[in-house]
Amino acid sequence: MIAMIDKINNERISYRELFVASLKTARKLKDLGIKEGDVIGIVSDNRLEYFVPVLACFYLRAIIHPTNSSYHISELKQAYSNSKPKIIFTSNDKMEKVAQLQNETDYIKEIINFDNNYLDIVKGGAILESIEKSSDCDKKTAAIVSSSGTTGHPKSVVLTQGNLKFIMRNSKYLILSYSSESTGIGILPFYHIFGLMQTMTILNCRAKTVILSKFEPVSFCEIIEKYNVHLLLIVPTIADFLAKHPIVDKYNFKSVNDIVCAGAALGYEIQTILEKKFNCAVRQVYGMTETGVATVCVLGKKCKLGSCGTPVPGVEIEVIDAQTKNTLGPNEPGEICVKSVQVMKEYLGNPEATRATIDERGFLHTGDIGYFDEDGDFFIVDRLKDLIKYKSFQVPPAELEDVLKSHSEITDAGVIGVPDERAGELPMAFVVKVKNSKLSEQNVIDYVAERISVHKQLHGGVRFVDDLPKNSTGKLLRKKLREML
Structure with a gap:
């Protein structure tokens, strides 16, 4: 069964190959001294092998920290200043700056290049023979994902195994309608929480991912038509393309019956155009890296124009007055505050920012301004933060x-x-x-x-x-x- 296909070169990896490669990579990391709690970085564009080290880290209870592959060296230093990964996975085109990062820091022990020494691991390496179990694994850190937080420089969001399990369960059974017969498009960056969790959900559903490392109109449309893609998980810029670009009309998109948009608010005009054009619901998702992606989503097919839906199961939301901190009622705009198992553990190495974001009751203050109506549907209207x-x-x-x-x-x-x-x-x-x-x-x-x-x-x-x-x-x-x- 095929797990992933590269749209550009048509290379593919099966679920068996992905599983074996991740076991071999886990064994190599273990031989290099990686143990529970150690951090592994990834600096790479979307590619077939990207999730091999992700899965390998899960087996070892190591921590994965993917970063934006377009970061300059100064940004990589900032991103990894607290997590200090011992090993970084990268590719030929990013190798020079990762090597420079290694030379200018003291924590990187090894660089594994997907296009070079990684091949030795998967071709001739030994396999991890056993995976140790832990009774308190839900509390263990599983991933660190870079986010801007609410102010200042990008922060490192700490997500536990419990966070990821909760997010994946909601994604698989409530938010994303994938099955083993489905095909998803791997256009969202895998280092971003949105792309990371989408792809993990697709893998969890035993579905197929067609990877497109950067948006290209013709290739994007070809994937939808060739693989009968039924669910489009997009951001507003792609929504704008689908609504307005004439090239879209040249392709058969009859398979599309569900569109989910996240990343930023979708305008009324574009939502209306898409719903008429594709004759399906256009669902909006609200969330942030710190809240574990989706906290509010339209879970059914009926969508109120401009609404991002209702809180997903297991998520509690308060709308408060930003000045008085009093809880507000229906149709009263205020700051969105979220409490849930899927809310981040902390900002790594930044307890002050953590305390400023998560209050003593466990509510995370998003900095976003919104309101809910009489039906409990939420609308995001503005932001407190300057991002x-x-x-x-x-x-x-x-x-x-x-x-x-x-x-x-x-x-x-x-x-x-x-x-x-x-x-x-x-x-x-x-x-x-x-x-x-x-x-x-x-x-x-x-x-x-x-x-x-x-x-x-x-x-x-x-x-x-x-x-x-x-x-x-x-x-x-x-x-x-x-x-x-």
């Missing part, structure tokens, strides 16, 4: 501001998101130059592009100003920046 939502990525303004202020001709900088129909928001910078500087807007854009991954770049442009609005303690007033647009 910019570019496509399905969260971009922390503070990180961009740090990069900007490192320029010798920039004295101060403030970053906000400007609305964009396709991407949601575009990062835009207000920049204060040193006196008599000839720095241009393009100079600034290029400077940032050389130091940070593509989704964090200044797609919204640059505006030069004489000074930035701040309060009496020097805190940047982003609301005032937005008023300056």
Whole structure:
């Protein structure tokens, strides 16, 4: 039975091959001294072998920490500063920067290249003979996933085995309608909690995944038509493509009977177009890395326009007044707070941020503003936090501001998101130059592009100003920046 197919080169891996490769990899990791609680990193695009080390870590009760493969070296250092993986899996095209990371840090003992020494492991390596059981495994850390949290630089979200089991159970039986006859599209990045849990759910259902490492319109449409894909798990940018791009009309999408959109709010217009075009429900999912992906979802086929549905089983949600902390009732917008078994354990190495996010009652404060109506259906309307939502990525303004202020001709900088129909928001910078500087807007854009991954770049442009609005303690007033647009 085929587990995964690479759309571009048509290579494939069966469930048996995946299982044997993961057992051999687990044995190799054990021989290298990896034990329970050790961290293994992955720096790679989506590929057939990606989940081999993921499964291997589960067997050993080691911890997997996948990261964005487009990260620059400084971002990799930040991402791994607390988890300190002893081994990193990567590929030929990422090998140079991972080798540089090893040279500039003291925790990476081994690099395993999917295109090189990994092949020796799966071709000639020994198999792990037994898997030890643990009575308290639900409390053990299983994965660390990078998230922006609610403020500042990206944080490392700690998810336990219990978290993942709960998420997968809800995904398999309630949210994602996969069966052993289904085919899913592996377009969402496997390092992202959304793509990670989708693919683990597909594997758990013994279904097939066709991998497309980056979105390409023709290939995406070909997969849907050739493999009779019935469930499309997408983000708003792909929803926009499906709704408006003329190429979609050239393909047979009659197999599609369920569309699930997450990552950011889907506009009323696009939702309506998709429902008419595909003659099926377009369901929205609300969640975040810290809450274990989906906490609110439309579980049936009937969808209220603009609603992300009701809390999934096992999830308790309160809407509170952000100022008074009082609990609010129907149709009263406030901060969404979540309590559940699937909520993260903590931010790794950051107890202060953990305490600021999870209160003494166990409720995680999302920073998102929303409300529920008389039927208990939730609507997300705004955010407390300053994070910019570019496509399905969260971009922390503070990180961009740090990069900007490192320029010798920039004295101060403030970053906000400007609305964009396709991407949601575009990062835009207000920049204060040193006196008599000839720095241009393009100079600034290029400077940032050389130091940070593509989704964090200044797609919204640059505006030069004489000074930035701040309060009496020097805190940047982003609301005032937005008023300056």
